[in-house]
Amino acid sequence: MSGTYLGMPAFPRAAEMSTRDTQLRANLTHATHTIRDKRAKAVAELDDWAQLRAAGAALKDRTLRHLDHYLERLEAAVTAAGGQVHWAADADEANRIVTRLVRETGETEVVKVKSMATQEIGLNEALAEAGIRAYETDLAELIVQLGHDLPSHILVPAIHRNRSEIRDIFRREMGSWGRPAPEGLTDSPAELAEAARLHLREKFLSAKVGISGANFMVAETGTLVVVESEGNGRMCLTLPETLISVVGIEKVVPSWQDLEVFLQLLPRSSTAERMNPYTSMWTGTTDGDGPRTFHLVLLDNGRTDTLADTVGRQALRCIRCSACLNVCPVYERAGGHAYGSPYPGPIGAILTPQLRGMEGSLEASLPYASSLCGACYEVCPVAIDIPEVLVHLRERVVEGGPVTRGGARTVLKPAKGHAAERAAMRAAAWAFDHPDALRSGMRLAARTRRLHPQRLPGPGRAWSRTRDLPTVPAESFRDWWQRTRGTASERGIWPEHGTSSEQRGDAE
Amino acid sequence: MRVALFVTCINDMLHPRTGQAVVALLERLGVEVGFPAEQSCCGQPQYNTGYRHATEPLVRRFDRAFRDYEYVVTPSGSCAAMVRDNYSRIGAKAAAEGRGRGLIDAAAVAVPKTYELTEFLVDVLKVEDVGAYYPHTVTYHPTCHGLRILGLGDRPRRLLEHVKGLELRELPGAEECCGFGGTFAVKNPAVSAAMGADKVRNVIGTGAEAVCAVDNSCLLHIGGTLTRQGSAVRPVHIAEILASTEGSAW
Ligand code: SF4
Numbered sequence: 001m002s003g004t005y006l007g008m009p010a011f012p013r014a015a016e017m018s019t020r021d022t023q024l025r026a027n028l029t030h031a032t033h034t035i036r037d038k039r040a041k042a043v044a045e046l047d048d049w050a051q052l053r054a055a056g057a058a059l060k061d062r063t064l065r066h067l068d069h070y071l072e073r074l075e076a077a078v079t080a081a082g083g084q085v086h087w088a089a090d091a092d093e094a095n096r097i098v099t100r101l102v103r104e105t106g107e108t109e110v111v112k113v114k115s116m117a118t119q120e121i122g123l124n125e126a127l128a129e130a131g132i133r134a135y136e137t138d139l140a141e142l143i144v145q146l147g148h149d150l151p152s153h154i155l156v157p158a159i160h161r162n163r164s165e166i167r168d169i170f171r172r173e174m175g176s177w178g179r180p181a182p183e184g185l186t187d188s189p190a191e192l193a194e195a196a197r198l199h200l201r202e203k204f205l206s207a208k209v210g211i212s213g214a215n216f217m218v219a220e221t222g223t224l225v226v227v228e229s230e231g232n233g234r235m236c237l238t239l240p241e242t243l244i245s246v247v248g249i250e251k252v253v254p255s256w257q258d259l260e261v262f263l264q265l266l267p268r269s270s271t272a273e274r275m276n277p278y279t280s281m282w283t284g285t286t287d288g289d290g291p292r293t294f295h296l297v298l299l300d301n302g303r304t305d306t307l308a309d310t311v312g313r314q315a316l317r318c319i320r321c322s323a324c325l326n327v328c329p330v331y332e333r334a335g336g337h338a339y340g341s342p343y344p345g346p347i348g349a350i351l352t353p354q355l356r357g358m359e360g361s362l363e364a365s366l367p368y369a370s371s372l373c374g375a376c377y378e379v380c381p382v383a384i385d386i387p388e389v390l391v392h393l394r395e396r397v398v399e400g401g402p403v404t405r406g407g408a409r410t411v412l413k414p415a416k417g418h419a420a421e422r423a424a425m426r427a428a429a430w431a432f433d434h435p436d437a438l439r440s441g442m443r444l445a446a447r448t449r450r451l452h453p454q455r456l457p458g459p460g461r462a463w464s465r466t467r468d469l470p471t472v473p474a475e476s477f478r479d480w481w482q483r484t485r486g487t488a489s490e491r492g493i494w495p496e497h498g499t500s501s502e503q504r505g506d507a508e
Numbered sequence: 509m510r511v512a513l514f515v516t517c518i519n520d521m522l523h524p525r526t527g528q529a530v531v532a533l534l535e536r537l538g539v540e541v542g543f544p545a546e547q548s549c550c551g552q553p554q555y556n557t558g559y560r561h562a563t564e565p566l567v568r569r570f571d572r573a574f575r576d577y578e579y580v581v582t583p584s585g586s587c588a589a590m591v592r593d594n595y596s597r598i599g600a601k602a603a604a605e606g607r608g609r610g611l612i613d614a615a616a617v618a619v620p621k622t623y624e625l626t627e628f629l630v631d632v633l634k635v636e637d638v639g640a641y642y643p644h645t646v647t648y649h650p651t652c653h654g655l656r657i658l659g660l661g662d663r664p665r666r667l668l669e670h671v672k673g674l675e676l677r678e679l680p681g682a683e684e685c686c687g688f689g690g691t692f693a694v695k696n697p698a699v700s701a702a703m704g705a706d707k708v709r710n711v712i713g714t715g716a717e718a719v720c721a722v723d724n725s726c727l728l729h730i731g732g733t734l735t736r737q738g739s740a741v742r743p744v745h746i747a748e749i750l751a752s753t754e755g756s757a758w
Binding site: 011012015016019020025329330333334367368369370371372373374375377378388391393394395396397398399421422425426428429431432433435438442445462463465466467468469470472473475476477478480481482485 | 515517519520521522523524525527528543545546547548549551553554555556557558559560561562563565566569597652653655656657683684685687688689690691692693694695696697698699700701702703704705728729731732733735736
């Protein structure tokens with residue numbers, strides 16, 4: 001796995017490869033089941049969870065409706081506190097801004113707090129091209145980076161790796177990035193953590209520039225918030241002289257008090273903790289304390305376009321807790337890489353096609369990467385109706401329709417390769433609206449049932465590779481009813497005779 | 509009480525015995541059942557695949573077929589969920605596209621009177637003991653739409669627990685999707701098959717003779733996987749269990 005998402009095969013193909021990787025499936029099943037059980041317990045402890053969830057959703061919706069207003073307030077507050085705000089319309093612009101800011105410091109190395117936004121824009125690769133080395137300091141991100149790998153989970157980017165794989169990566173790679181792994185490193189969690197701590201400590205103490213994202217930005221005070229479990233983030237946020245934070249514009253909340261809701265929803269949903277171990281908050285710069293220069297890069301990259309879609313915009317409520325990944329049966333089998341973006345699982349299936357547009361084959365396949373079982377909606381702490389958005393995006397794929405791209409309304413053409421399906425769906429819908437035709441078709445199917453193959457050609461082959469087909473019964477329900485009850489009852493008039501066993505016994 | 513059976517297209521074509529079981533069961537409980545022949549499909553396959561516009565005539569048809577009835581009962585959690593969860597949405601979207609309020613009105617009539625079978629038995633008829641007899645070991649798979657959209661809760665289990673002779677076996681991982689998901693089974697066959705295989709392993713592990721659910725489409729997928737693996741565990745719709753009596757095994 002090379003460190004880029006470009007050229008990812010479309011979801012069904014990528015997923016087929018990963019379902020065959022039994023080690024991956026075992027790692028994932030173990031990890032997701034453990035965290036989902038813990039989460040359920042942590043959530044059950046609060047009797048006002050339903051109200052908190054509704055409050056979180058309402059707060060996010062209200063903020064999104066007036067996003068321009070809150071972003072301007074945020075900019076004013078950050079500036080007043082001594083920070084500088086930059087606006088980035090897309091990934092390229094954000095990468096250019098950050099590269100320039102790092103260059104201006106004269107440094108060629110930066111330390112990073114784990115951040116989804118910088119993954120989304122491919123910042124590490126852009127910095128590398130400019131001769132700047134970015135060191136990930138989150139333990140799981142470090143594992144991914146050292147392994148020349150890609151993250152496969154929002155919260156636990158290295159969830160697809162087990163302990164012995166991690167030991168091998170540390171032994172092999174740490175030396176070329178800094179302090180090597182200790183001699184005789186085993187796969188005990190304590191030893192692995194200690195090796196990472198020693199390796200990272202050198203980075204923290206020498207770095208002059210830190211790069212972060214943020215979980216929340218408070219418009220009223222200009223405060224940024226990062227929640228984390230390891231404390232690495234706090235080191236990156238306080239030790240360097242310059243701090244650059246790249247944050248999606250949807251992460252703003254109006255007031256300090258709103259954090260009360262989200263700081264309850266987030267840790268319980270993501271790590272099943274009552275409170276996350278480290279909550280770092282910073283407001284601009286303060287003399288003699290923390291970074292002396294602070295830059296906030298506000299990232300759009302498809303978010304305003306997403307906001308223009310009245311059904312799809314609820315995806316922007318997401319607080320990246322990853323609860324939906326941990327309950328998703330499709331994620332569990334397919335693994336995170338199959339989704340071809342830093343946002344895997346159910347949220348990735350609705351966010352990636354919206355942020356990137358749906359013209360690509362991966363993006364067009366993602367809305368179908370779900371059985372619509374609804375488990376993701378049930379756990380989502382901000383009540384994003386992911387199945388609703390999936391179906392909405394499927395409609396975009398097969399029918400096209402009006403969308404907003406780059407701020408302008410355009411009409412999307414239906415995706416290629418759906419012509420046969422569209423014809424079949426229309427034919428079925430026509431038959432269903434013409435019951436007499438439907439009945440003839442069903443009778444024909446019943447008469448020819450001995451001739452039906454057990455394995456199907458074409459798209460049906462996918463079904464019959466692992467499952468047997470049902471046999472068509474000799475008589476449909478409709479015909480049985482007519483034969484035993486007569487036509488009168490079809491209009492809802494009650495027939496005189498009841499059901500006897502002869503009447504119902506002969507339909508196989 | 510005028511009750512219409514909405515048999516659903518899958519049951520009509522592939523599982524007529526389930527429809528017959530519902531008729532027998534409801535009649536045994538003293539309910540008069542009608543079967544309006546204008547009915548066809550709820551539109552779920554089209555809707556879930558993204559062909560919303562193709563579902564609109566079916567919403568109208570549903571309303572027309574069942575307009576005269578007080579209740580519509582269906583032996584399918586996912587079809588009941590389609591009506592209850594999506595018909596108003598289809599109406600609202602059509603109105604937003606400037607095509608009038610007709611579908612909103614049709615949905616307003618159809619939605620509140622449509623019940624999945626076990627819901628109808630427990631909530632409307634207020635029975636849990638339907639006088640059934642089924643001397644077999646059974647495990648129950650709660651299907652996703654029944655579980656999460658309709659919120660059936662333990663209604664099906666309560667009904668099964670009252671069935672004489674039936675021994676209910678706990679299904680590990682019961683609330684996990686079986687992997688059918690309509691066109692998902694065809695569009696993502698590898699993942700669907702992996703989910704089905706895990707479900708079937710759990711089913712076989714219970715040692716039960718039959719696996720039961722409120723939806724034949726999930727049972728089609730589970731059953732097809734079971735027989736392909738050479739297992740003798742039978743898929744059986746809950747209606748067929750509840751219709752069985754001491755005098756006549758279904
Ligand atoms: S969609 Fe909901 S459950 Fe999934 S990561 Fe976002 S907030 Fe969490």
